[in-house]
Amino acid sequence: MPQRKPVVIVTRTLPRDVETRMMELFEARLNASDKPMTADEIVAAAEGANVLVPTVTDKIDAALIARLPDSIELIANFGVGVNHIDLEAANARKIVVTNTPGVLTDDTADMTACLLLAAPRRLTEGDRLVRSGKWEGWSPTFMIGHRISGKRLGIIGMGRIGQAVARRVKGFGMTVHYHNRRRLHEEIESELEATYWESLDQMLAHMDFISINCPHTKDTHHLLNEERLNLLKPHAFVVNTARGEIIDEAALARMLAENKIAGAGLDVYEREPEIEPALLELDNVVLAPHLGSATHEGRIAMGEKVIVNIRSFVDQHNPRDRVYEV
């Protein structure tokens, strides 16, 4: 890394305070248009640069990594999920990758809680009705939903976000169950009053609600495929604030249309910003546009993490949020 300020390429517009700080500390090349950059544009911009700051909307695959100039030594991702970055290819070129864990845990857990409430209580369906001018007033049998208290929630992925979801839903009177690669430490499990299921299939068959909170990796791609979705009870709801690729979206849409499961709340999709057309026709699914970490506070904190990661790398320390291949 050179003695002069490092040259940092930022692929999307970041919060103003974050960009200002980046301009002070680095030779930052910002994207004022906020238009997603193509692979060719990223490669061209990276010429002579030291650090690339992408986001989840950039596909930093092996082909793009192979074309990056040798001067790029760090990919400091603005975001926690790194499934859009080929870690193996970066590693092979000795490019360090960092992300922004921890600072968007609460925001993402809040969004999960929003969807866990909005789907069974038909909130967005009701909103559409009110706006249409067709609401005819209260009635004892009108737009009846489902209670969440007293129900069982199965959390897939009990990392930081999964645990934050568990803490919130205890307040709603739900019972927490989970499936995770590793069982939680006894103390945390008993604090959360959480029941561990080694078998995901068995957990799915016994829950009223499912929340997906695991990362997207090759092992979790279509983890909820048609076969697994078929294990769910017909009154079950599925919420996903992790990554769209973890659910087979077309299979989910079919099952929702056939009322084989009661409903879903989705914040993430397989081919963002494209959405499975069948989902758009359904009333029993709440669709949010990847808002999990979209708070002012969260975005600033993510930017601060990116800056700290770049600075510690430039100062020749191992950045705290370095991501290793699993």
Ligand code: DGY
């Ligand atoms: C992340 O950080 O991975 C979110 O999904 C996007 O902000």
